[in-house]
Amino acid sequence: DTEVTQTPKHLVMGMTNKKSLKCEQHMGHRAMYWYKQKAKKPPELMFVYSYEKLSINESVPSRFSPECPNSSLLNLHLHALQPEDSALYLCASSKAGQGSNEQFFGPGTRLTVL
């Protein structure tokens, strides 16, 4: 299984809502990532988890809260978002450890904040 799955595919939420994005992989990868991608722009890294521990936070606002409950799952909890947070949220995974490795991306969750 070489697939990264993400749910939901689309999400519309109000600024006072709390929602969560979910990501799952069964490739045995121990590094997982969240990216944000605005229209016609490249993906921008938000968080990196390595061996289920947060290793990189790219100064992301606290209204985005990542969680890695086990080596296969990655969540992104959303609370009190702003309309400018509307974007495609991509999850990726890769082998962890020394050296750089190919990151496998999921299809993304298209988020709209009203």
Added chain:
Amino acid sequence: GESVGLHLPTLSVQEGDNSIINCAYSNSASDYFIWYKQESGKGPQFIIDIRSNMDKRQGQRVTVLLNKTVKHLSLQIAATQPGDSAVYFCAENSGGTSYGKLTFGQGTILTVHP
């Protein structure tokens, strides 16, 4: 900060032509480079990667060339097909303390006309 950029934002070719997409990078410490293809509504899909100890790598219909002297990366697609139409991103990783942090270029839109 360091950046990865593309010379041409759009490329239009006829089916059967060869395509060349270019990318410049500025971080001399970059040791891993990767090309992704992103179709509309989908996550980035791995095409090919190359490490800094190589200057050329070939895949199926694709070749990546790395010129460390001028910090330039290119993706060559042979016999381009309509299914190759997508946005192509180069990305780099400098390893070390930036382990897991891929920095993407701005992207090139490739359009293949039948």
